Amino acid sequence: MQIFNIVIAGVGGQGVLMASKVLAESALASGLDVKQNEVHGMAQRGGSVISFVRIGEQVNSPVVMPGTADMLISFEPLEALRYIHFLKPGGRLVYNKVTINPSTVAAGLAVYPQDVEEQIAAADADTHGVEALSIAREAGNGKAVNMVMVGTVMKHLPLKEEIITEVVKQVSKGKGVEVNMKALAGGAAAC
Amino acid sequence: MKKIISGNEAIALGFGDSGGVFASGYPGTPSTETLEEVARLGNVYCEWAPNEKVALESVIGGSIAGGRSLSTMKHVGVNVAADALLTLTYTGVNAGLILMVSDDPGMHSSQNEQDSRNYAKFAKVPMLDPSDSQEAYDMVRTGFEISEEFDTPLMLRTTTRISHAKGTVVPGEKIAPQIGEWVKDVPKYVMLPNFGKLKHIEVEARLLKLQEFAETTPLNRIEMGDTELGIITSGVAYQHVREACPNASVLKLGMSHPLPERKIREFAGSVKRLMIVEEMDAIFEEQIRAMGIEVEIGKNKLPLCGEINADIIRAALGETKAETASPVEGLPQRPPVFCPSCAHRGLFTILSKLKVFVSGDIGCYTLGALPPMGAMHSVIDMGASISAAHGMAKVNTIAGRDEKPVAVIGDSTFFHSGITGLLSMAYNAGNALVIIMDNRTTGMTGGQENPGTGVTLQGVPSRQVEIAPLVKALGIDNVAELNAYDLKETEAAIKKGLETPGPYVLIDKNPCILRYKIRKPAITVEPDKCTGCRACLKVACMALGLTASGEKQKVRVDPNVCNGCGVCAQMCKFDAMHVIEGENNANL
Numbered sequence: 001m002q003i004f005n006i007v008i009a010g011v012g013g014q015g016v017l018m019a020s021k022v023l024a025e026s027a028l029a030s031g032l033d034v035k036q037n038e039v040h041g042m043a044q045r046g047g048s049v050i051s052f053v054r055i056g057e058q059v060n061s062p063v064v065m066p067g068t069a070d071m072l073i074s075f076e077p078l079e080a081l082r083y084i085h086f087l088k089p090g091g092r093l094v095y096n097k098v099t100i101n102p103s104t105v106a107a108g109l110a111v112y113p114q115d116v117e118e119q120i121a122a123a124d125a126d127t128h129g130v131e132a133l134s135i136a137r138e139a140g141n142g143k144a145v146n147m148v149m150v151g152t153v154m155k156h157l158p159l160k161e162e163i164i165t166e167v168v169k170q171v172s173k174g175k176g177v178e179v180n181m182k183a184l185a186g187g188a189a190a191c
Numbered sequence: 192m193k194k195i196i197s198g199n200e201a202i203a204l205g206f207g208d209s210g211g212v213f214a215s216g217y218p219g220t221p222s223t224e225t226l227e228e229v230a231r232l233g234n235v236y237c238e239w240a241p242n243e244k245v246a247l248e249s250v251i252g253g254s255i256a257g258g259r260s261l262s263t264m265k266h267v268g269v270n271v272a273a274d275a276l277l278t279l280t281y282t283g284v285n286a287g288l289i290l291m292v293s294d295d296p297g298m299h300s301s302q303n304e305q306d307s308r309n310y311a312k313f314a315k316v317p318m319l320d321p322s323d324s325q326e327a328y329d330m331v332r333t334g335f336e337i338s339e340e341f342d343t344p345l346m347l348r349t350t351t352r353i354s355h356a357k358g359t360v361v362p363g364e365k366i367a368p369q370i371g372e373w374v375k376d377v378p379k380y381v382m383l384p385n386f387g388k389l390k391h392i393e394v395e396a397r398l399l400k401l402q403e404f405a406e407t408t409p410l411n412r413i414e415m416g417d418t419e420l421g422i423i424t425s426g427v428a429y430q431h432v433r434e435a436c437p438n439a440s441v442l443k444l445g446m447s448h449p450l451p452e453r454k455i456r457e458f459a460g461s462v463k464r465l466m467i468v469e470e471m472d473a474i475f476e477e478q479i480r481a482m483g484i485e486v487e488i489g490k491n492k493l494p495l496c497g498e499i500n501a502d503i504i505r506a507a508l509g510e511t512k513a514e515t516a517s518p519v520e521g522l523p524q525r526p527p528v529f530c531p532s533c534a535h536r537g538l539f540t541i542l543s544k545l546k547v548f549v550s551g552d553i554g555c556y557t558l559g560a561l562p563p564m565g566a567m568h569s570v571i572d573m574g575a576s577i578s579a580a581h582g583m584a585k586v587n588t589i590a591g592r593d594e595k596p597v598a599v600i601g602d603s604t605f606f607h608s609g610i611t612g613l614l615s616m617a618y619n620a621g622n623a624l625v626i627i628m629d630n631r632t633t634g635m636t637g638g639q640e641n642p643g644t645g646v647t648l649q650g651v652p653s654r655q656v657e658i659a660p661l662v663k664a665l666g667i668d669n670v671a672e673l674n675a676y677d678l679k680e681t682e683a684a685i686k687k688g689l690e691t692p693g694p695y696v697l698i699d700k701n702p703c704i705l706r707y708k709i710r711k712p713a714i715t716v717e718p719d720k721c722t723g724c725r726a727c728l729k730v731a732c733m734a735l736g737l738t739a740s741g742e743k744q745k746v747r748v749d750p751n752v753c754n755g756c757g758v759c760a761q762m763c764k765f766d767a768m769h770v771i772e773g774e775n776n777a778n779l
Contacts, residue, residue, distance in 0.1 A: 124516075
């Protein structure tokens with residue numbers, strides 16, 4: 001198989017890394033090679049976060065090059081736009097429609113682009129916007145946005161849905177199992 | 192069983208499986224998780240030291256006492272530990288000793304981009320350079336074997352894309368903790384000049400033996416492919432090379448110091464064109480050129496700064512890449528910021544207002560330099576806030592300037608190397624205001640324990656140092672508490688500190704809200720009262736924003752983000768911001 005490149009973007013604190021872990025563990029459980037990589041270092045909330053997951057029979061570099069991502073999953077619209085050039089032409093883009101202000105906007109130093117969704121729609125991509133926060137709340141916890149986003153792409157990965165579901169169960173704790181199962185299903189139903 | 196783990200996790204696991212006995216380090220991205228993972232193993236002793244020098248020296252003691260030992264730190268940490276390292280190379284080891292150092296090409300979270308391979312050359316010690324998690328795991332055991340066989344400390348070097356990238360690892364057989372004799376050997380461990388002179392001769396002989404080892408070890412391997420192009424590389428750059436040039440011949444150096452000269456000659460002679468792909472400095476290239484070997488492509492085409500990737504290698508080979516979309520321009524940046532309700536926010540709101548010179552340090556509070564605060568004017572290295580402020584004050588006095596600098600430092604950085612600077616300020620009759628933000632954790636790297644936390648890396652309750660008595664003992668008479676959540680009080684305290692001649696220390700003891708999971712009800716804005724003056728936005732909190740464009744934009748607070756510290760409300764002159772009573776749902 002060709003290497004399947006996934007880019008996951010979001011804002012620090014949204015759970016991008018846990019979503020990446022779920023996909024990487026699912027690839028491993030499917031008997032595939034996988035490299036997952038993100039740059040993290042600053043513990044604070046609010047910075048832009050980007051993570052790469054590469055799945056294939058043999059994966060060398062942990063880094064996805066611009067223009068080569070099969071899929072971009074963004075937890076926030078502005079971050080979708082920031083990393084949209086990573087997508088290959090016609091790649092699949094799923095983004096959470098709920099915006100989070102960057103500090104520059106919050107401080108009145110910059111303006112959040114009002115036409116962010118129009119700009120996203122203009123890209124050469126198979127694009128889907130979802131209301132991930134309300135789906136997560138319906139599932140029982142607003143923090144489950146990351147599992148909603150995993151749910152939205154489950155049917156479009158070179159991985160079996162059952163395997164992903166099982167991995168999510170394994171990484172969830174206590175009440176979180178039920179919430180995350182609902183979040184996955186809610187995401188899958190959304191697009 | 193096959194696992195998918197990061198390079199850092201792999202090194203921790205490798206340490207446990209190789210009979211590791213004692214580990215000590217200081218947190219620093221991207222090395223931090225290694226020691227945290229050793230702690231999670233549960234059955235191997237490990238600890239955070241207050242700084243890297245102490246960590247390495249402790250590990251030297253561990254090795255002398257006969258236990259396989261590991262020290263972990265980021266690249267700049269080795270500068271702090273270098274005094275120990277450069278003599279440790281003379282003494283050699285008893286049990287195996289590995290110094291794991293993590294470089295940060297691209298400076299994702301560092302103040303410089305130094306290449307630690309220089310230290311291996313400088314200290315004349317072997318260095319291993321893993322290219323993925325499996326190698327990171329394997330090289331710990333191999334590293335201990337080399338360290339013990341050649342009586343040398345060994346450096347295990349990662350970069351951000353090794354430390355933080357996850358890949359598959361099949362662990363090997365776990366061996367029992369390796370603990371040997373605790374031996375007295377004066378000529379070996381007492382580096383008086385007479386003993387040192389003899390040891391230096393041994394170090395040079397050892398390096399020659401290691402060079403011979405490098406010629407034959409499978410750590411350095413030739414992967415013959417097309418002989419048109421041969422590439423010498425190491426670390427994560429090897430993976431990028433394999434991605435960019437799957438058919439090329441490759442000499443992969445798993446051991447990046449010392450180099451195998453004969454193997455390199457043999458390889459160079461078997462290919463038409465020779466390319467060297469290494470991130471950051473031209474360490475291989477300079478040595479290989481000094482061997483008289485012609486290098487066609489190296490740093491003449493590849494960058495000295497930042498990371499290397501497959502596209503950069505292709506470009507260096509003159510391959511043109513298919514046009515892809517460019518990044519969208521003009522988007523608002525999203526830099527990291529103080530967490531909602533972080534105590535640093537109040538402090539920097541006031542420092543920004545007072546327009547004083549702030550001598551800064553390494554930690555979350557370094558973000559106070561960014562707009563809109565812009566209230567930090569120098570940041571050099573761990574601890575420099577206090578010593579540099581002292582120097583500024585001395586020159587200000589000589590120049591006849593009546594301005595007192597402000598140093599800002601966190602608790603962990605103060606323990607690391609701020610104490611000595613403050614001692615000097617007291618001793619040399621300095622004149623700076625020092626603000627210690629004591630949030631009882633090492634925040635920037637993710638909330639690690641330190642001597643002020645009251646608990647060790649392995650979760651054992653411990654002595655908790657109090658900073659005020661420590662500061663007084665150093666000779667500082669003026670020590671006061673600060674509560675940065677109260678803006679009026681903070682302004683008054685800072686002004687008093689600036690007006691009082693001589694060293695003055697303010698200590699804020701508000702805990703890190705992220706580390707200690709502090710949750711408060713969110714703030715709300717009364718739209719009728721908000722005039723849209725934007726005074727509250729000066730606190731630079733991501734919970735704040737403006738309402739959708741209308742006639743007059745007003746401020747709104749995102750209840751999913753706000754954690755109710757109330758600093759923004761203190762900026763409001765119209766009493767428009769209040770706490771929402773009831774359950775808080777800050778999504779921290």
